[in-house]
Amino acid sequence: MDTSKATGNNAPRNLTKGEATRRRILDAARKVFSENPYHAASVRMVGKAGGFDHPIIHYYFPKKAGLFECVMEEHVVEFRTFMEHWFDGLDAYTTDKGLAVFIERIIAFHIANKDLFRTLMQNTAHVENFDQFPASAQYEVFHDSFLKTFRKKVHHNASDEEVSKFVYSFTVLAANYLGASSTYARFLGMEGECDAYWDWVKETIHYLFLPRMEKIIFDSESK
Template structure:
């Protein structure tokens, strides 16, 4: 054996912390989706991620910490989609279907993600409930800002309308997915948006500011 070979011990590839964290969350999603929270094991999550348990515990002290981090990432993604929909156009008539569509796409895109938010069986845990509540409150906040600015309403009235739009979008999207409807995603979004627009868009048109 050469001196060079002797001086080159086998080392494990180390990912940057953010990349490793994303890898662990992806593995955790698969395990939680397959087994549920209570039956999920940290051993299996580490195995799915291809890391040792000590590495997993370096990032997440326990299973609940991992679950909450994953839940928070899903909430962030939903809120990002809602804000992107609102920012996609200045035409309020188009904002409504864009926003409704954001909920439909989120629900239809990753069943495990939306179930963790809207159907979590850990709502008795304060940190879980806080994350679940943020999925609605942050979406409502984003829509409230837009309605207040563009429809000329005060914040209380704008917030009430925003809550209605978020509730309508969430419930309609979940119902559509759960019932394997013959209605296409596009038609379902259009129907839901028409209902919302007749109340919000037609009743509170854009106020032109000088």
């Protein structure tokens, strides 16, 4: 699997005591929110996951909503940073190979940064009033940034509507397969997350989206 541009080492160093505590809280919150829907997660759960008394969390994050928003902001920043590199060098490949490499890079990113897609999946189906949902703006940025980057990086002759449909469908399916990987692997009779499952994800997404890519996205290669 091509893991290039999948991860980076942005861990902060030389933190003050307060900064280190805030970092521990966010790390614990990332774990909790990736394993529980927002409405089911609690500050106490974050404290337990981080190994500290939950009242200290309120000092840094007075409300659970604010903590969740900070977690999602971090996720989106990481996503946008690495997403820019997923398109690097793809124009040197055929459409078939380029799509395969692109999917490999997304899977590699997920394996190294599993909290993002898991958190998205934990909450997407539970949001009834999206405008009132904490970090709703970050959810929109997640989808919008992928669409804008795709339009900027990929040569195509398709309409904005066609590209939007393609990118949105691709993103939703990939987020499902990656964010709920343990469940889908079990449905397929696999032992949880394993190389066989990641291969299945790559092959399935490639199979479903290659025809559309050849038809409307990389039209120059399909003619």
